[in-house]
Amino acid sequence: MSLQLPPLSLYIxxxxxxxxxxxxxxNSHQxxxxxxxADYVxxxxFDLQQxxxxxxxxxxxxxxxxGGTPSMLSAQAIGQILTDAEKIIGFEPGIEITLEANPGTFEQERFSGFRAAGVNRLSIxxxxxxxxxxxxxxxxxxxxEALRAVxxxxxxxxxxxxxxxxxxxPEQSVDAARADLQQAIELAPEHLSWYQLTIEQNTAFYSAPPVLPEEEILADIQDAGVELLAAAGYAQYEISAYARDKKCARHNLNYWEFGDYLGIGAGAHGKITFPADNKILRLWKTRLPKHYLDATDSQKISPNLGGHQNVFGGGSDLLLPxxxxxxFMMNALRLHSGVPMNYFVQRTGVDWQQLEPHWQKLTQQGLVEIVQGYARPTVMGRRFLNRVLQTFINETE
Incomplete structure (x- = not known):
């Protein structure tokens, strides 16, 4: 099956x-x-030119x-980056431009500056x-500060x-979690990313873990939160994403629908489809800011360099058939509505028939379904998503 070029996003x-x-x-550094x-901009x-x-x-x-904390950059820097991106790659009409921000880093002048620079979605x-x-x-x-920031x-x-x-x-009760969520709802954001704290390796919490709620309490928090959000008009469209007025995160949707994305900056990752070569690559840049900046200096920045060069260390992996x-499924099955079946063929180059035995097995178990051409998890499938994905893991072994 032949690959097709999906939509393209940019992560900075x-x-x-x-x-x-x-x-x-x-990948964040104090x-x-x-x-x-100025050097980073x-x-x-240069990265985007390559x-x-x-x-x-x-x-x-x-x-x-x-990030990190992108709001540590000035509005002028954000504006220059967006100007460069539009000149080098170009923007589709109605492009969504999101900037992550921490409440403690903001003043009104900076908010206004980001908006004037072209940012049209703020993630706080x-x-x-x-x-x-x-x-x-x-x-x-x-x-x-959190209340004021909004x-x-x-x-x-x-x-x-x-x-x-x-x-x-740590030690959070169901009532405390519900109160937190109720406060967020009262601020009436268009979108809420409501997700469970997990302890990851290479973190301070991993070395000295706090006391987290027991599984039963976590389940009660999840059930109470979903009910509260639904009552307030927030539709859950992904595992931890809720939106009202249909303002889903379009950038994240492109990830989940297996679209392409460029990644620039220290430690940034990208995924690119090459239909002519029938291949898909994941690419990444060197993680340390100093190494990233040193790579730029060593190349004597020029706007006229042609072709693609991996001058920022990092590397790339070919996604094998x-x-x-x-x-594909690790992303698509996060979405409650799933994705069109034809996306699988167009964005992987793999024939759907190769999945059919596994999909039928999961269907019989009540974990997945196809509704109006969309392949999606059932309510039970969303609850046991790891079990669903294990089927495809076994297929690759």
Whole structure:
């Protein structure tokens, strides 16, 4: 089967933060002094120039500034990055441009500057409205700053806001988790990312784990939260994503629907389809900011370099045909509505018939279904998603 080019997004990684949170396993580095903003903006431009050929004529449908803490960059820097991206790759009409922000890093002037620079969606890392929990989580903001941040964002003109909120926090009760979520709902964001705290390797929490709620309490928190969100008009469309007024995160949807994305910045990852060669690549850049900047300096930045060069260390992996069913399903089955069946063929190059025996088995178990051409998990399948995915893992072994 022949591959087709899917939509293209851009992920931009800003690797610095004010303080490394004890639960965070992302590529982030505490900024002890002023960050090298101008040098980093120039490096991002150079990085995108090297990746220009990977776009294969496509324009960007979405951009996401992640980190770290992207809001540590000035509005002028964000504006320059967006200007470069539009010039080098180009924007589709109505492009979604998201910037992650922490409440403790903002003032009204900065919010307004980001909006004027072209950012049209703000993702604010609240995590909790409980001051004691925020302290345990190592956050640099408090409840009052979190509440103020949303109001300042509205005043700056943002009409598409996501709030990141955790549950299953250390010794958290069902009532406490519900109160946190109720406070978020009262702020009326268009989108809520409500997800359970998990302990990851290479984090401070992994070395000294806090006491987390028992499984029974976690299940009760999940059930209570889903009910509360539904009553407030937030539709759950992914494992931890809820939206009202149909304002789903388009950038994340492109990931889950197995679209393509460029990744620029220290430690950024990308996925690119090459229909002419019938292959799909994952690519990544070197993680350490110093190494990333050194790679740029060594190349004597030039806007006229042709072809694609991996000058930022990192590397790439070819996604082999046997691994593609799992890669696709790990993303697609996170979505409650699933994805069109033809996406599987178009975006993996694998014939659906190869999946049929496994899909039929899962269907008989009541874990997956096909509704109006969409392949999706059932309610039970969403609850036992790891079991569903294990079927495709076994297929690749």
């Amino acid at each position: 990684h800003v690797p610095w933060c004010i303080r490394k949170c004890p639960y965070c396993d992302f 900024a002890n002094n002023d960050i090298p903003e 120039a490096a991002l431009r 990746d220009q050929t990977l776009a294969q004529g496509r324009k960007l449908t979405s951009i996401f500034f992640g 890392g609240i995590q909790s409205f409980n001051d004691q929990q925020l302290k345990l989580l190592g956050r640099v903001h408090g409840r009052a 109001g300042v964002a509205r005043k700056a003109g943002f009409d598409n806001i996501n709030l990141d909120l955790m549950h299953g926090l 046997d691994a593609l069913p799992l890669e």
